[in-house]
Amino acid sequence: MPDGPTITLRILTETPNEAATAVLIAALDSSSVALQLGAVRALLQRRSFEGMRELVRRADSMPEAWRQTVHELHGRITPVVRELLDTDEAGRFERGCRAAIAFREYELMPVLIAMLEDDRHPFFQEAAATLIALADELYHDLATTRDERRRRDPQTARNHAVAALEQSVRRFAAHRRREPIEAFLQLVPRDNALLSRILSDPREPSFVPMLEMLQSSVQPGVLRLLSSFLDDGRPPTTGLAGALRRTDRRWVEHLLKRIGTEPSPAIRANLKHVTVIPWLVDVRLLDELDDAQQRSAVRMAAVSGIKRDALTALLETMLRVGKPEGRRAAVLSLAELKGPEIDVLLLRALRDDDPTVHSVALRQLRPRGVPGALTTLIQALDHSSAEVREAARSNLEEFTFRRYLPAFDLLEESVRRTTGTLVRKADPAAPARLLEEMQSAHGKRRMRALEIAAAMELVVALENAVVEAAGDGDHLVRVEAARALGQARSAAARDALDRLRDDVSFTVREAAEQSLRRIEQAGFVDGDLAAGSRFDDVEARP
Amino acid sequence: MNGVFGSWYWYVAAAVVFLAVWGATRFLRARAERPIDKPKHLFRDLCWAHDLTRREVSLLKSLAKHWQLATPSLLFVQPTHFDSAKLGAGWEPYAGRLADLRDRLFLSGLDEAATRA
Secondary structure: OOOHHHHHHHHHHHOOEOHHHHHHHHHOOOOOHHHHHHHHHHHHHOOOHHHHHHHHHOOOOOOHHHHHHHHHOOOOOHHHHHHHHOOOOHHHHHHHHHHHHHOOOHHHHHHHHHHHHOOOOOOHHHHHHHHHHHHHHHHHHHHOOOOOOOOOOHHHHHHHHHHHHHHHHHOHHHHOOOHHHHHHHHHOOOOOHHHHHHHOOOOOOOHHHHHHHHHHOOOHHHHHHHHHHHHOOOOOHHHHHHHHHOOOHHHHHHHHHHHOOOOOHHHHHHHOOOOOOHHHHOHHHHHHOOHHHHHHHHHHHHHOOOOHHHHHHHHHHHHHHOOHHHHHHHHHHHOOOOOHHHHHHHHHHOOOOOHHHHHHHHHHHHHHOOOOHHHHHHHHOOOOOHHHHHHHHHOOOOOOHHHHHHHHHHOOHHHHHHHHHHHHHHOOOHHHHHHHHHOOOOHHHHHHHHHHHHHOOOOOOOHHHHHHHOOOOOHHHHHHHHHHHHHOOOHHHHHHHHHHOOOOOHHHHHHHHHHHHHHHHHOOOOOOOOOOOOOOOOOOOO | OOOOOOOHHHHHHHHHHHHHHHHHHHHHHHHHHOOEOOHHHHHHHHHHHOOOOHHHHHHHHHHHHHOOOOOHHHHHHOHHHHOHHHHOHHHHHHHHHHHHHHHHHHOOHHHHHHHHO
16 A cells, blocks of 8 residues: 555646645655655656746755656756746856756757857857766766666767767857867767868868867866777877877876776777877876876886887886886886896896886896896795795796706716705705605616705705615615715604614615714704704605 | 438538537537646545545644645645644644644655665
8 A cells, every 4th residue: 555655746746736736846845755756756747847947946955866856857857947048147047057967958958059159148158168067967977877767868868969069060160169079079989970070181170179179178078089099990190199199197097097907909009109108208297196007107108109218218217116016017018128228127126125026027037138147046046025936936947856857967066966956946846856756666766866865955854755765675775865864963864874884785884874973063963953844745746 | 402401401400510519529628628726626635545534634624724824735745744742732632643644644665764864
């Protein structure tokens, strides 16, 4: 069963009795929200001029819910707003303009155009300002998600508005008013025939004002149009040039938002033809950009056709004073450039506190052949950041256990040790692979694995396996185990060496004695693992 | 002219009937389209729609008189007029009936939601 206000409003909406209008107007001030909203709707549905005049009178102060109701029933209030505009009284006209904007009366755009084109009209300037504001409202309507409950399709409103504005732009020579051009640019799609024609023909009367508008208007619709030229497969040259000559902050921010993390293929193709982007040298502006904007600025410059000096200067600035994302983008962009000055920037990036910047720079060192790259990479293996260590490792691919193993027998003792230490740091899989070798069925491979463990200083880490090898049936393996255990520190290792002192093989006994002496000389104490970590959990791979 | 149907009287009679029907139609249509502005009728329609009793209608009329309203229909959109605290001591005997009437005319889900919010 409908509630009380619903019954009242149904009667007040449907009755032909004009007395309902006064009651509905009074309901606008009711303490009941349901009655207030219902009264707004009922006045519009009744098409009551008196009631709608009251709504227009309250246009500035009405709650948003009322405004939404007026939007839902768009077109109903238009005659009343139009009535206000058809006046010689300034206050009344101003009220009409405010109502047109508040109720988004796009249907009134042709009326406003006619007024502003007539310089004898007493309020042609107000009409022009209202036209721009309405175009802005329509642009926002188009940009926001459409509410299906609303009867008005903003796309249809746009088509009508653009058609009316096209006529006005064509009449520019007669009226010389720029507002219709600005409103046209706010709403027009980039593939509009008139727009293309004007921008490609400097003899068009509206060519210059349109170009000036493209370079100066801060209306979101104009900015949107400008940046959309970048996505165009065949953009108007003047439009694109106009866009990229702008240096105002609002445009720069809009452009960078459009470019995003990485320019699209279409944008890249267009940017390749752009040789000058003036705002890229404005250090203050660059500094004021946020992280994401700096990143976009760098990527945009990197794919554009600007001169190499300008790009290098931008990258240098960004690496020096940029925010983390800007510096990261800058160091990534260095990869696309070659030359000694770029190497200098790369070395600067290696001193960056940000591990990502550091690691990206590291990855570029060897491909560029920067002197001292190997040393830098080796030093980076001990860096506190895992990201940097990983970058160093990935660039030291020759220092893998897989390569070290077959080459081991060919290396001199000192080289075995230095390379082994590097492999241990550069290849995280080395201990596991070495363990596999230590468990090989071939005695010679087990023996070599023990030698490698000693050379790589992995005995402590793989101590259990080495102690186990001390009981190997092959005396040559036991000899190497005894030698390797000289690096060990645990009681288990010492016990194993003690047992090997009674080995049947003289060589094993001698090696065990030497290792025990080494341990005693070094003053190792039981359980002291200060210089290394165990890899007890390392298991042989299947 | 030969025969009854050939007489001119028939033509006159047909024209008179046609004009009468046309005139009546025009009159009724004009009457239906004529704007009416009758507050009393509106009040009556509202009372019927809410299924109010004679006593309730009478109470509403007295209330409208008390508030000096231009039309008692305004009571259907102004819940504050039913507030017995504002009405004064003379209305105390009717406080219960006024509260019932106010609930019937004004309780709505939307207002409850707005109050909660």
